[in-house]
Amino acid sequence: MKILKLLVALLLAAQCQFVMADDNPADAIAMVEKGLAYMQKNGKDALVQEINNKTPDFINGSIYLYVRGLDGIVIAHPINPKLIGKNMLDLPDADGKYYRKEIIALAKSKGKGWVDYRYNNPVSKQIENKTTYIFRSNDVILEAGIYKGK
Numbered sequence: 001m002k003i004l005k006l007l008v009a010l011l012l013a014a015q016c017q018f019v020m021a022d023d024n025p026a027d028a029i030a031m032v033e034k035g036l037a038y039m040q041k042n043g044k045d046a047l048v049q050e051i052n053n054k055t056p057d058f059i060n061g062s063i064y065l066y067v068r069g070l071d072g073i074v075i076a077h078p079i080n081p082k083l084i085g086k087n088m089l090d091l092p093d094a095d096g097k098y099y100r101k102e103i104i105a106l107a108k109s110k111g112k113g114w115v116d117y118r119y120n121n122p123v124s125k126q127i128e129n130k131t132t133y134i135f136r137s138n139d140v141i142l143e144a145g146i147y148k149g150k
Contacts, residue, residue: 023146025114027063028133031144034058035065036137044140051076052084062123068141072104075140079122093117094127103143107136121147 035058039047044067051058051065058065059078067076072089089100099117106113112135119130124147132145 023062023148025131025133025146027060028131028144028146031058031060031063031065032133032135032142035067035142035144036135039137039142044138048076051078052081054078062121063144063146065142065144068100068103068143070104070107070136070139070141072100093119099132103132103134103141107134107141111136119147123147 035047035051038050038057048067051067055078064078065076066074066078068074072087074083074086074088077083089098089104091100092098095118097117099115102115102117106115112133114131114133116129116131118127120126121128121130129148130145131148132143135142
């Protein structure tokens with residue numbers, strides 16, 4: 001029985017790695033663009049409500065859309081609602097990088113782009129390389145990231 005459980009665990013781990021390997025930067029960009037189009041049509045409050053209600057349009061496997069204010073406060077997050085209303089600019093990633101500050105700086109300077117950091121992957125339960133595409137629209141930043149493995 002223990003061997004069977006071990007084999008199932010190994011199979012699941014292999015599947016998770018396969019799924020994560022499918023993460024594509026274009027999918028993160030598409031998720032942000034979908035959110036931007038929705039916000040332009042329906043308004044910021046409607047987008048925030050849809051994300052916080054875990055609407056499937058804004059969650060695609062491990063890629064999901066979230067919204068942060070230019071002050072760093074999380075406005076919408078479909079995976080971890082405990083983050084909503086929090087400003088975590090002074091909390092670094094697993095390697096000590098203040099990537100949230102980098103997100104804010106990039107949003108204010110260029111308006112869009114990628115930020116790399118290391119973060120706990122909720123699927124694999126491991127610290128992994130992650131890259132997040134950000135796009136500033138007025139006073140908010142739309143973000144969607146992908147895991148790149150260890």
